[in-house]
Amino acid sequence: MYLCFAGINPCSANPCRNGGFCTISPTNCSEFMCICPDCFTGPTCELAVDHGTCLKLFCPHSSVQDPCSNHACQNDAECVPVPGSCTEYKCACTSGCSTGPFCEIRKFIIL
Numbered sequence: 001m002y003l004c005f006a007g008i009n010p011c012s013a014n015p016c017r018n019g020g021f022c023t024i025s026p027t028n029c030s031e032f033m034c035i036c037p038d039c040f041t042g043p044t045c046e047l048a049v050d051h052g053t054c055l056k057l058f059c060p061h062s063s064v065q066d067p068c069s070n071h072a073c074q075n076d077a078e079c080v081p082v083p084g085s086c087t088e089y090k091c092a093c094t095s096g097c098s099t100g101p102f103c104e105i106r107k108f109i110i111l
Helices: none
Strands: 021-024 032-035 078-081 089-092
Touching: none
Parallel strands: none
Antiparallel strands: 021 032, 078 089
């Protein structure tokens, strides 16, 4: 059995991140526990879980990042973000005239 003092609430600072719900620990009222959404884990829901597609992707520094904002795709290729990653993308060669990871290799057709 333990005693809790009024006014001490470890959840008042909102320690849980990424939509986690803070609750007071059942064994120590000066400690908290986070109940994390399915896409996150860790003591404060700070770690992204990669077991499917999340509705929102939270990246380092609590910012939402677009991996295609500074992509290296060439020859009018379309940048496609890799689901579950903050930084990875793939290039979709749209014209059929190029290949390679960045669509950087031009195919030549001899007529």
